[in-house]
Amino acid sequence: MDISPAPGSLPNPLSLNQIGNQATPGLDGPNPQILTPAANDSLPANLAGANLPFTPSLEPSPLAGNHPVGGLVDVLFNQGKLSQTQYDEIKVEVASSNRQAEDIIKEKEWVAEDDLAEAKAQYLNVPFKKLSDLTVSPEALNLVPQPVASRYQLIPFSVDKKNNTLSVGMVNPLDLKAIDFVEKKTGLRLIPHLVTASDLTIALEEIYTRSLTTEVTEVLKESGELERRTIDVSQLGEVIREAPIAKIVETLLTFALKSRASDIHIEPQEDRTRVRYRIDGILHEKLVLPKRVHEALISRIKILSRMKIDERRLPQDGRFSFRAGEEVDLRISSLPTVHGEKIVMRLLKKSAKVPQLPDLGLRGRALKNLEDAILVPHGIILITGPTGSGKTTTLYSILSKISTPRVNIITLEDPVEYEIPGVNQVQINPQAGLTFASGLRSFLRQDPNIIMVGEIRDRETTDLAIQASLTGHLVFSTLHTNSASGALPRLLDMQAEPFLLASSMTAVVAQRVARRICEHCREEYTPPPEVVQDIKKVLGSLYDAWLKSRPPSTPPSLHRGKGCTECSDTGYSGRIAIFEVMPVSEKIGRLILERSPAGVIEKMALEEGMILMKQDGYLKVLEGITSIEEVLRVAEV
Ligand SMILES: [Zn+2]
Numbered sequence: 292m293d294i295s296p297a298p299g300s301l302p303n304p305l306s307l308n309q310i311g312n313q314a315t316p317g318l319d320g321p322n323p324q325i326l327t328p329a330a331n332d333s334l335p336a337n338l339a340g341a342n343l344p345f346t347p348s349l350e351p352s353p354l355a356g357n358h359p360v361g362g363l364v365d366v367l368f369n370q371g372k373l374s375q376t377q378y379d380e381i382k383v384e385v386a387s388s389n390r391q392a393e394d395i396i397k398e399k400e401w402v403a404e405d406d407l408a409e410a411k412a413q414y415l416n417v418p419f420k421k422l423s424d425l426t427v428s429p430e431a432l433n434l435v436p437q438p439v440a441s442r443y444q445l446i447p448f449s450v451d452k453k454n455n456t457l458s459v460g461m462v463n464p465l466d467l468k469a470i471d472f473v474e475k476k477t478g479l480r481l482i483p484h485l486v487t488a489s490d491l492t493i494a495l496e497e498i499y500t501r502s503l504t505t506e507v508t509e510v511l512k513e514s515g516e517l518e519r520r521t522i523d524v525s526q527l528g529e530v531i532r533e534a535p536i537a538k539i540v541e542t543l544l545t546f547a548l549k550s551r552a553s554d555i556h557i558e559p560q561e562d563r564t565r566v567r568y569r570i571d572g573i574l575h576e577k578l579v580l581p582k583r584v585h586e587a588l589i590s591r592i593k594i595l596s597r598m599k600i601d602e603r604r605l606p607q608d609g610r611f612s613f614r615a616g617e618e619v620d621l622r623i624s625s626l627p628t629v630h631g632e633k634i635v636m637r638l639l640k641k642s643a644k645v646p647q648l649p650d651l652g653l654r655g656r657a658l659k660n661l662e663d664a665i666l667v668p669h670g671i672i673l674i675t676g677p678t679g680s681g682k683t684t685t686l687y688s689i690l691s692k693i694s695t696p697r698v699n700i701i702t703l704e705d706p707v708e709y710e711i712p713g714v715n716q717v718q719i720n721p722q723a724g725l726t727f728a729s730g731l732r733s734f735l736r737q738d739p740n741i742i743m744v745g746e747i748r749d750r751e752t753t754d755l756a757i758q759a760s761l762t763g764h765l766v767f768s769t770l771h772t773n774s775a776s777g778a779l780p781r782l783l784d785m786q787a788e789p790f791l792l793a794s795s796m797t798a799v800v801a802q803r804v805a806r807r808i809c810e811h812c813r814e815e816y817t818p819p820p821e822v823v824q825d826i827k828k829v830l831g832s833l834y835d836a837w838l839k840s841r842p843p844s845t846p847p848s849l850h851r852g853k854g855c856t857e858c859s860d861t862g863y864s865g866r867i868a869i870f871e872v873m874p875v876s877e878k879i880g881r882l883i884l885e886r887s888p889a890g891v892i893e894k895m896a897l898e899e900g901m902i903l904m905k906q907d908g909y910l911k912v913l914e915g916i917t918s919i920e921e922v923l924r925v926a927e928v
Pocket residue numbers: 809810811812813852853854855856857858859860861862863
């Protein structure tokens with residue numbers, strides 16, 4: 292992989308004011324994160340200790356009374372996870388076969404693996420950890436080599452040097468032999484957490500072999516010297532060019548690409564540095580680094596992106612590109628926080644292909660209405676939604692659809708995220724005076740047919756967009772409103788003239804992006820009646836139409852992702868947008884003239900056949916594309 296700094300970027304000579312700001316590395320070791328301090332604190336005793344607060348048998352004694360207190364079967368029964376019949380059946384089998392209750396429950400598959408493990412954890416009085424909640428620190432991993440972890444079936448995930456403890460996930464937290472061995476080897480007291488067998492298998496396979504954590508752990512090991520050495524200011528320049536820090540930056544970028552991340556966040560906290568990736572729109576904590584590498588890591592990234600490394604009190608922007616199989620542009624921004632500088636890197640893939648409108652999730656009447664609107668040679672089409680709702684991607688899809696050698700398309704963007712062949716794309720630069728408004732003004736002298744302005748956020752841009760549309764241009768832009776109908780009152784609030792607005796608007800699209808259910812672990816389930824009621828209420832006649840498309844007398848079922856290795860146990864992979872497309876009809880134009888509120892406009896649009904964003908989402912839920920939780924998460928903003 293090449294990391295090429297932007298042209299002209301040379302490391303700044305170190306200045307004196309770095310001395311004062313220089314962190315004092317080498318004082319103490321890092322203080323790795325404690326994931327569940329409360330649970331750890333309340334743990335009655337070290338399980339390896341002599342006084343176990345429970346008996347190491349997981350089954351209630353067959354000789355005990357009907358409901359022996361604290362038995363695994365009883366815990367499950369009391370939680371409502373087992374019915375009375377199932378409870379009785381297990382009792383009988385335990386008594387007659389001498390088998391463990393846990394094995395019988397597993398064999399009968401009456402209880403989900405997670406529920407069973409959670410009940411077992413409660414019964415054993417140890418904390419329960421799911422793989423998705425597990426952040427493994429490289430240092431913890433470093434303490435227990437993979438063969439040992441595999442042999443003793445445990446995954447180390449966090450070290451607490453102050454209290455001399457190591458937290459581990461185990462399928463059998465009562466395995467005293469394993470606990471004893473690892474305690475002797477590490478010299479730390481073990482705090483066992485219960486994990487499911489399938490989570491442990493994934494953890495041992497993935498976290499130990501070629502994960503971000505392992506790679507960085509390796510680098511940190513190589514940089515053992517760096518760990519111990521007190522970094523002198525005169526050496527800082529050398530340290531940040533040194534292999535380990537450069538390697539960590541490379542590794543972070545390579546893994547971000549591999550895991551389809553759109554952004555990398557490097558965040559200093561009081562005692563550690565947290566690295567999170569945004570994947571499918573959601574942040575995931577991927578790595579915890581010792582605080583001592585923070586300064587050097589940030590400086591390395593600042594040098595690559597041409598920022599001033601000695602400026603730590605003001606936010607800065609920069610960019611660089613790197614190649615790992617494909618070329619990626621990175622937009623970097625830094626922000627001073629109380630614990631140090633935070634860096635966010637946005638990855639913009641050069642080869643990223645612009646998706647077609649149907650790939651985004653547009654279909655049926657909404658797709659047809661939008662396609663009709665973009666064929667009109669003039670007018671304004673707006674895409675609305677909050678930040679991160681996929682507006683820009685939709686605009687790119689539209690532009691690539693209408694880009695032909697016969698039309699002149701100019702865009703004003705912040706930032707240019709994809710490059711579209713044949714389109715003149717301009718990056719705004721407010722510091723140099725190139726804003727959306729000033730750019731738009733000069734555009735009109737460039738004889739364009741189609742103009743895309745990244746965002747309408749003030750009166751000046753609104754007026755220019757209207758003027759452009761009325762002089763025969765097709766104008767696309769975005770606006771921050773929650774619904775399609777809300778865009779029109781918002782533009783009137785920005786002092787748009789109602790008559791001109793009504794004559795220039797062609798269509799408004801509102802959208803959000805939801806995660807797709809992972810296809811590798813999608814499962815069907817029967818939703819609770821109140822969820823079905825909610826779906827019926829939101830969809831109205833659309834629900835009846837959907838019911839008719841199904842074989843009669845099948846109960847309504849929904850889908851969800853169970854979580855698997857393909858989706859890093861999240862149950863989701865990839866994204867799908869949900870839309871409402873509102874053509875500005877004659878009747879809606881009249882409502883603009885009357886300065887009608889959004890509610891009145893929306894009612895008219897519904898009468899004219901618009902499907903609301905939430906309805907579109909619910910239809911995608913019924914089809915098993917996304918989950919009801921996702922639609923509620925994104926649509927109710
Ligand atoms: Zn999956």
